[in-house]
Amino acid sequence: MAAQQKGKFTVGDYLAQRLAEVGVRHHFVVPGDYNLILLDKLQAHPDLKEVGCANELNCSLAAEGYARANGVSACVVTYSVGALSAFNGTGSAYAENLPLILISGSPNTNDSAQYHILHHTLGHPDYTYQYEMAKKITCCAVSVPRAIDAPRLIDRALRAAILARKPCYIEIPTNLAGATCVRPGPISAVTDPITSDKNALEAAATCASEYLDGKLKPVILVGPKLGRAGAEKELLQFAEAMGCAVALQPAAKGMFPEDHKQFVGIFWGQVSSDAADSMVHWADAMICVGTIFNDYSTVGWTAVPDIPLMSIDMDHVTFPGAHFSRVRMGEFLSHLATQVTFNETTMIEYKRLKPDPPHVHTAAREDALTRKEISRQVQELLTDKTSLFVDTGDSWFNGIQLKLPPGAKFEIEMQWGHIGWSIPAAFGYALRHPDRHTIVLIGDGSFQVTAQEVSQMVRYKVPITILLINNRGYTIEVEIHDGSYNKIKNWDYAMLVQAFNSTDGRAKGLLANTAGELTDAIKTASEHKEGPTLIECTIDQDDCSKELITWGHYVAAANARPPRNMSVQE
Numbered sequence: 001m002a003a004q005q006k007g008k009f010t011v012g013d014y015l016a017q018r019l020a021e022v023g024v025r026h027h028f029v030v031p032g033d034y035n036l037i038l039l040d041k042l043q044a045h046p047d048l049k050e051v052g053c054a055n056e057l058n059c060s061l062a063a064e065g066y067a068r069a070n071g072v073s074a075c076v077v078t079y080s081v082g083a084l085s086a087f088n089g090t091g092s093a094y095a096e097n098l099p100l101i102l103i104s105g106s107p108n109t110n111d112s113a114q115y116h117i118l119h120h121t122l123g124h125p126d127y128t129y130q131y132e133m134a135k136k137i138t139c140c141a142v143s144v145p146r147a148i149d150a151p152r153l154i155d156r157a158l159r160a161a162i163l164a165r166k167p168c169y170i171e172i173p174t175n176l177a178g179a180t181c182v183r184p185g186p187i188s189a190v191t192d193p194i195t196s197d198k199n200a201l202e203a204a205a206t207c208a209s210e211y212l213d214g215k216l217k218p219v220i221l222v223g224p225k226l227g228r229a230g231a232e233k234e235l236l237q238f239a240e241a242m243g244c245a246v247a248l249q250p251a252a253k254g255m256f257p258e259d260h261k262q263f264v265g266i267f268w269g270q271v272s273s274d275a276a277d278s279m280v281h282w283a284d285a286m287i288c289v290g291t292i293f294n295d296y297s298t299v300g301w302t303a304v305p306d307i308p309l310m311s312i313d314m315d316h317v318t319f320p321g322a323h324f325s326r327v328r329m330g331e332f333l334s335h336l337a338t339q340v341t342f343n344e345t346t347m348i349e350y351k352r353l354k355p356d357p358p359h360v361h362t363a364a365r366e367d368a369l370t371r372k373e374i375s376r377q378v379q380e381l382l383t384d385k386t387s388l389f390v391d392t393g394d395s396w397f398n399g400i401q402l403k404l405p406p407g408a409k410f411e412i413e414m415q416w417g418h419i420g421w422s423i424p425a426a427f428g429y430a431l432r433h434p435d436r437h438t439i440v441l442i443g444d445g446s447f448q449v450t451a452q453e454v455s456q457m458v459r460y461k462v463p464i465t466i467l468l469i470n471n472r473g474y475t476i477e478v479e480i481h482d483g484s485y486n487k488i489k490n491w492d493y494a495m496l497v498q499a500f501n502s503t504d505g506r507a508k509g510l511l512a513n514t515a516g517e518l519t520d521a522i523k524t525a526s527e528h529k530e531g532p533t534l535i536e537c538t539i540d541q542d543d544c545s546k547e548l549i550t551w552g553h554y555v556a557a558a559n560a561r562p563p564r565n566m567s568v569q570e
């Protein structure tokens with residue numbers, strides 16, 4: 001470990017100090033010869049803890065999860081062989097609005113001019129390609145050409161990421177990480193937030209009053225960007241001032257309390273919960289806060305609200321016929337809360353539409369395990385300390401239907417939708433929140449993509465509970481379009497996790513074929529604090545939620561739309 005040399009301050013030290021100052025406490029790494037000096041410098045910073053990952057895909061997804069918990073994260077990889085894999089988690093951070101700082105080592109600055117062919121590269125001496133690629137998947141990419149440029153470029157990338165809630169990319173050549181560098185100025189130059197333009201804020205508020213004027217049935221629809229903008233408290237203030245129904249998009253679950261009297265469910269078209277679908281379609285004014293309408297959240301475009309919308313985004317507000325830039329979501333919501341008229345018409349209607357709580361059947365101990373029984377037992381497990389990760393597949397639908405108690409957190413990656421995301425992401429998240437009980441719901445197919453990162457949970461003794469639902473294949477794909485490719489090789493998942501222990505690990509791998517076995521396994525998991533517990537829950541291949549089937553049919557129909565605007569008839 002290279003301690004900071006007395007008197008010598010380097011590019012690597014500059015980056016380390018800035019990462020610590022913007023709030024990074026753990027940085028996720030995979031070493032390679034282009035980043036080793038840089039890793040030494042980061043290691044030497046007293047406020048940064050290095051966390052090794054099994055591969056760069058997982059490293060980037062671990063950082064993605066850490067950004068969910070911490071607000072900002074860092075992933076440090078080597079050139080090309082590492083970075084190109086880490087681009088995937090960086091894409092997720094872009095899609096999911098998370099400031100992940102992707103840092104890559106790169107070739108010695110002399111090599112390009114000498115036309116040297118280098119290892120880990122495409123085999124031609126133009127070493128700009130990685131930087132060019134990174135520009136497309138980050139809000140700001142910088143490649144440091146000389147030590148003297150490092151402070152300016154590092155600060156620029158960090159500021160852009162923090163303001164935009166998007167990833168940035170910083171490339172540091174292997175021979176510059178240890179080069180002498182000036183010391184950084186005050187961090188406020190990087191982190192100071194941009195506040196709303198006062199004129200725009202006032203004008204947008206006036207427009208909002210006009211939009212709502214005379215409307216009888218306003219409904220607030222909340223999307224995932226609310227949480228990314230950190231505006232949950234302001235939304236609560238605004239919603240209570242309005243008094244109207246609040247529905248959530250699936251990816252926003254957990255961003256508004258589900259025990260709040262104005263919560264009317266998850267709006268997800270045909271597969272909505274409670275009465276959210278009826279409420280949204282009945283509305284005569286829609287206040288969309290941080291919403292994302294994509295093919296999945298609109299159930300194959302069948303659930304797009306069909307009235308003119310008022311849309312409040314992270315840094316702008318749009319109405320039918322007017323747009324206001326530089327209006328911050330939180331500031332706008334709290335400003336509007338002081339101006340709107342209380343109107344609870346939608347709540348009166350909701351009371352009439354609200355479905356009775358479903359009768360939940362409790363299986364006998366010896367009954368074969370079913371999806372419904374897994375959900376029933378997971379529901380009982382949720383507390384104010386739970387952080388629940390749900391991966392792509394039927395776990396999305398099972399997770400969305402759970403009732404979150406106050407304080408429980410919910411994480412889903414619905415825009416990017418990378419199967420296996422939840423394993424490394426939950427690992428990164430749990431390092432930042434050791435006080436919470438992190439639970440993962442994941443399918444067998446998804447687990448196979450990122451399974452190696454369970455070994456880091458073992459290494460760092462992170463007590464995550466993984467409920468792996470083994471239905472022997474890619475069921476979500478079956479419901480969209482079936483074929484032999486949706487079958488997968490079965491694994492002995494419980495034994496695999498035990499294998500990660502080697503001689504020093506404390507992971508537990510358990511198998512639940514019956515309801516009673518699941519109860520016992522959950523009890524064991526809850527008491528196990530020295531590492532992860534994976535519970536393989538075996539269910540019948542045909543046992544999936546009706547919501548997944550319905551959603552799959554509509555998404556399949558949207559995928560299958562024939563090409564339009566063909567000028568030539570064949």
Ligand code: TPU
Nearest residue numbers: 393394418419443444445446473474475476
């Ligand atoms: O509950 P279930 O069986 O649907 O979940 P499981 O077993 O995890 O299967 C997920 C199947 C799946 C695939 C193969 N869902 N989406 N995909 C497509 C896909 C492929 N590669 C990545 C990285 N992400 C994807 N979403």
Ligand code: MG
Nearest residue numbers: 443444445473
């Ligand atoms: Mg499966």
